[in-house]
Amino acid sequence: MIAELRRRAYLSAMQVASWLPRVELPFAAPSRPELLQPAEPDVPVAVEPVAAPVSEAASPSRPEPRAERPKIEVPRPGITARSVKVDAVDEVAPPVVTKPVVAPPPRFALQLLRAGDCALLVELPTGEPLQGRDPAYLLLKDLLRAAGLPDSPQLVGEPVRWPLLARGSMDQGPQVALDYVQSFIAARLEEQPPCSCLWLVGLPAIRFAGDADAEAYNREMQIDELGAAWALPGLELLMDEPERKAELWQAMRRVRQRWLAGP
Structure with missing residues (x-):
């Protein structure tokens, strides 16, 4: 023993x-x-031994036999059982803050002219005023003669070049450009005798004066505060694609009665 x-x-x-x-x-x-x-x-046992x-x-x-020691969970300071147990359904992702998309400022140059009873807003492809021997200017003179208007249009104001500012935080997007061009034309036309029709020559002129697109080529439109307008393809486009001239001449025969009949 x-x-x-x-x-x-x-x-x-x-x-x-x-x-x-x-x-x-x-x-x-x-x-x-x-x-x-x-x-x-x-096997871990979480209950008290008997x-x-x-x-x-x-x-x-x-x-x-030697009794097995139970494992006891010791809570950490500042952490409770409720905070440790996280329900995936209750998790809310932080809201995603999206920055507003700011459209880049368009780039164009337009010149306002006056030929008889019509005003012309012409696109300047190079950004410089039209010269007497430029092919685009010679084509414009042909269009004016075919329309029964003086073929030596007069300049009205300075060219409109957009964007106005090369730097700065001012909004110069498409909508601002549209408002500016329409306001510019309305102010210049008030200084001139009444016109029968406003020619919009080139896509930038149609877009930022008539609020339209290329589908408006050779069509008439009515613009608030500017009156009747006629949309034409750009001079450079007519020279690059001569087949567009046939449709332009047909449209001119219908529209020219507006200014030939007088204001």
Whole structure:
């Protein structure tokens, strides 16, 4: 019995919960069958262990297996269980702030002319005023003669070049350009005798004076505060694509009655 108690003391000091001798030990208690079964993998247990009965724990004849320590979750400072458990449904993504898309300022140059009872807003492809020997200016003179108007138009004001400012934060987008060109034409026409029709020669003139596009070529339109207008392809486009002239002459026969009849 003394040898058995000593072995138990040695095993407890070495933290050995169960063991199996190779030979039968004198005065040793018989081994329990459950100790001969292979050990199961450790599974964390979050519940309090159940204490063994007093009679079984106090019995010196049976070796008592070492109780497994329960794992205790220690809360960290400043973190609660409610804050740790996050529901994916409750997560709200921060709002995406999109910057407004600012259209780049258009680039064009327009010249306002006067020929008889008509005013002409002509696109300047190079940005410079038309010269007497320019092919584009010679074509414009042919158009005026075919329309029954003086072939030496007079300049009205300075050319309108857009954008107005090379730098700065002022809005110079398409809508601002449209308002500016229409206001410029209205102010210049008030200084002139009444005109029967406003020619819009070139896509920039049609877009930023008539608020239309290329589908308005050779058509008449009515513009608020500017009156009747006629949209024509640009002089450069007519020279590059001569086949457009046939449709232009046909449209001119219909429109020319407006200014030939007088204001």
